[in-house]
Amino acid sequence: MDFNSMLKGALPSFGGNGTSLGDNMSTKHLPDGVAQLLPLLGGRFNPLMQTFMVVYEMLAKRLGLDPGVILTLFGFLWAFNKVGRQIYTNVYSLVQEYLMASIHISSNDEIYLHLMKWLARQPTMVSSRSLMAETVGKTAWEDEDESDVLKTRISPDGSGVYLNFSNQEAKAPPRFIPAMGTHGFKFNGKYFRLRRKQESFMEDSHQSGGMAFKDKENLVISCFGWSPTPIKKLLQHCKEAYYSDHHARTIVKRPNSQNVRRFGGRNAWLQVANRPVRPMKTVVLDGKQKVQVLSDINEYLHPATPRWYANRGIPLRRGYLFHGPPGTGKTSLSFALAGVFGLDIYVISLLEPSLSEEDLSALFNTLPRRCVVLLEDIDTAGLSRPGDPSKDGGGGGPDGKGGGGDGIPPNEWRVADLARALKEKGNDPNEKKGISLSGLLNAIDGVASHEGRVLIMTTNKPESLDEALIRPGRVDLQVGFTNSTQEQARELFERMYEADHHHHHHHHNKPSSSGPGAAAGGANGHIVDNFSSSHMNGSAAGPRKDGEDGEQQATTTAEISHDERLDMSPEELKRIAAEFADKIPQGRFSPAELQGFLLKRKKNPRRALEEVGRWVEAMVQLKESKTKVLQVQ
Numbered sequence: 158m159d160f161n162s163m164l165k166g167a168l169p170s171f172g173g174n175g176t177s178l179g180d181n182m183s184t185k186h187l188p189d190g191v192a193q194l195l196p197l198l199g200g201r202f203n204p205l206m207q208t209f210m211v212v213y214e215m216l217a218k219r220l221g222l223d224p225g226v227i228l229t230l231f232g233f234l235w236a237f238n239k240v241g242r243q244i245y246t247n248v249y250s251l252v253q254e255y256l257m258a259s260i261h262i263s264s265n266d267e268i269y270l271h272l273m274k275w276l277a278r279q280p281t282m283v284s285s286r287s288l289m290a291e292t293v294g295k296t297a298w299e300d301e302d303e304s305d306v307l308k309t310r311i312s313p314d315g316s317g318v319y320l321n322f323s324n325q326e327a328k329a330p331p332r333f334i335p336a337m338g339t340h341g342f343k344f345n346g347k348y349f350r351l352r353r354k355q356e357s358f359m360e361d362s363h364q365s366g367g368m369a370f371k372d373k374e375n376l377v378i379s380c381f382g383w384s385p386t387p388i389k390k391l392l393q394h395c396k397e398a399y400y401s402d403h404h405a406r407t408i409v410k411r412p413n414s415q416n417v418r419r420f421g422g423r424n425a426w427l428q429v430a431n432r433p434v435r436p437m438k439t440v441v442l443d444g445k446q447k448v449q450v451l452s453d454i455n456e457y458l459h460p461a462t463p464r465w466y467a468n469r470g471i472p473l474r475r476g477y478l479f480h481g482p483p484g485t486g487k488t489s490l491s492f493a494l495a496g497v498f499g500l501d502i503y504v505i506s507l508l509e510p511s512l513s514e515e516d517l518s519a520l521f522n523t524l525p526r527r528c529v530v531l532l533e534d535i536d537t538a539g540l541s542r543p544g545d546p547s548k549d550g551g552g553g554g555p556d557g558k559g560g561g562g563d564g565i566p567p568n569e570w571r572v573a574d575l576a577r578a579l580k581e582k583g584n585d586p587n588e589k590k591g592i593s594l595s596g597l598l599n600a601i602d603g604v605a606s607h608e609g610r611v612l613i614m615t616t617n618k619p620e621s622l623d624e625a626l627i628r629p630g631r632v633d634l635q636v637g638f639t640n641s642t643q644e645q646a647r648e649l650f651e652r653m654y655e656a657d658h659h660h661h662h663h664h665h666n667k668p669s670s671s672g673p674g675a676a677a678g679g680a681n682g683h684i685v686d687n688f689s690s691s692h693m694n695g696s697a698a699g700p701r702k703d704g705e706d707g708e709q710q711a712t713t714t715a716e717i718s719h720d721e722r723l724d725m726s727p728e729e730l731k732r733i734a735a736e737f738a739d740k741i742p743q744g745r746f747s748p749a750e751l752q753g754f755l756l757k758r759k760k761n762p763r764r765a766l767e768e769v770g771r772w773v774e775a776m777v778q779l780k781e782s783k784t785k786v787l788q789v790q
């Protein structure tokens with residue numbers, strides 16, 4: 158077939174004006190392939206073709222060589238590249254298989270976190286050209302060295318000088334970790350290769366009832382040689398580096414959100430806090446009780462104990478029941494215990510709406526070998542939940558009208574009602590059932606929970622607990638917490654004002670929110686230690702003008718909170734503490750309430766003593782009238 162003549166036949170139709178193209182245009186330079194294409198492209202591509210032809214022609218003339226050759230050259234290059242890559246991959250996988258040792262890590266595992274944190278700090282990685290940026294959140298405890306934060310305070314309209322943290326987010330640098338792909342780095346003089354690969358897979362999603370895409374990441378670390386020992390050493394090193402700043406800290410974990418929980422492994426639990434250990438002495442409790450719990454747990458955790466139990470056929474587990482009114486230190490003691498034994502603490506509240514029985518056993522099954530498990534509110538086992546449809550009453554709706562659907566014909570439903578009804582229908586039935594007593598017992602008795610865990614259960618209503626739950630073997634030691642005795646009140650008072658006699662090196666601590674709100678709840682168990690060792694008492698403690706608000710004193714400047722000392726001898730403090738305790742009615746107030754009162758006067762023990770009478774009166778009245786609004790704070 159003569160393509161050139163074919164092309165010539167087609168060319169006159171190119172371009173309306175037909176000036177540059179036509180018979181005089183040479184098509185002899187066109188390689189066969191291109192020439193063949195031209196007629197096929199037809200009139201619609203005329204302008205495009207025209208340009209192409211012009212460029213083509215120019216190239217041919219300028220370079221003086223057949224553009225066909227150039228094209229062929231490109232073709233070769235492309236093919237060469239392809240083959241080269243193929244060979245490289247094959248050789249690489251051969252090398253990988255026969256000359257390198259590798260270890261795979263899944264992103265679901267803790268080791269992944271350890272490695273990433275370590276890699277982010279490696280200089281070779283930091284200068285790498287392919288990085289992934291991550292925003293890292295800081296906890297309150299990590300800010301301690303940032304003295305420059307204090308420089309940012311501003312002075313508004315002369316009413317006082319306040320700290321200002323408005324730009325703290327901007328200051329926090331992002332963290333850079335290796336991006337997806339292959340990277341090389343050195344550790345101990347040895348070369349390692351890291352390959353990050355992301356895989357998506359379809360997964361049956363029970364929650365949404367359909368299929369969902371999930372991302373999972375696979376890490377492969379390899380090194381030359383047949384033995385994976387260097388990689389193991391590297392991972393061990395990363396792990397140690399990760400935990401190096403964890404001494405004297407307690408890690409708090411809670412169940413992860415329902416969707417993530419199902420992946421099991423590391424995902425079942427979410428680290429919610431990593432805070433300084435709460436010193437045992439900050440929990441004011443009957444000394445005998447404290448020692449009893451401590452020595453009991455100590456014996457239980459001893460490495461020889463499992464054998465002892467096994468030899469006698471006794472399941473290795475020990476349960477503790479902490480019972481007492483709210484705010485009496487149950488959670489605080491649990492955290493302090495975790496600190497004493499250097500264990501992580503895993504907190505599960507049975508009141509959590511999304512917690513099902515299966516979840517509970519799964520959570521127990523993924524606990525580490527040694528830890529403290531804090532099971533809160535166990536009296537709610539077997540009760541219906543706030544989310545229970547039978548009790549819902551429609552009050553939970555955003556419109557507050559409670560038109561939950563009952564009694565209203567469907568055609569009169571509003572969109573909000575419909576959405577609510579659909580939501581209720583679509584929900585997992587497990588979600589509603591809550592935890593039954595047997596579910597709770599199963600989780601506690603489960604085979605996996607027999608391994609040296611310290612199980613602490615807390616309740617405000619011990620009398621409503623089922624006997625099965627607290628029989629020996631499930632609960633081995635009960636600790637009763639009561640409202641403050643006078644002795645406890647005295648100790649709380651002393652603890653609140655005393656610590657500054659011992660330490661004066663806390664220049665970077667910053668005031669945290671104070672008051673009863675902050676004092677309530679176990680999550681704030683650090684407050685006593687934090688405050689007692691940071692910024693209270695001092696020059697301002699003395700003759701401060703009456704009527705000056707406690708709140709205002711709390712928002713101190715950096716200077717005031719630093720070098721203050723209590724202008725009071727320890728003996729005098731003891732005397733004031735005793736006077737204070739005298740004014741506190743026995744067993745009437747919880748330690749949390751007293752702590753709330755004292756926190757508002759944390760710089761001024763004398764003022765606390767002066768005002769306690771009035772506070773007690775108001776509180777007693779308030780408790781009798783059952784209102785929740787404080788008259789005196």
Ligand SMILES: Nc1ncnc2c1ncn2[C@@H]1O[C@H](COP(=O)(O)OP(=O)(O)OP(=O)(O)O)[C@@H](O)[C@H]1O
Pocket residue numbers: 439440441442481482483484485486487488489490616617638675676677678679680681682683684685747748749750752
């Ligand atoms: N015995 C105590 N010694 C020192 N501080 C205490 C004591 N009891 C309570 N507090 C303080 O009161 C706050 C609340 O205490 P905690 O959370 O331990 O109470 P709880 O008994 O667990 O309450 P709830 O039953 O409501 O969970 C904490 O900030 C804690 O420091």
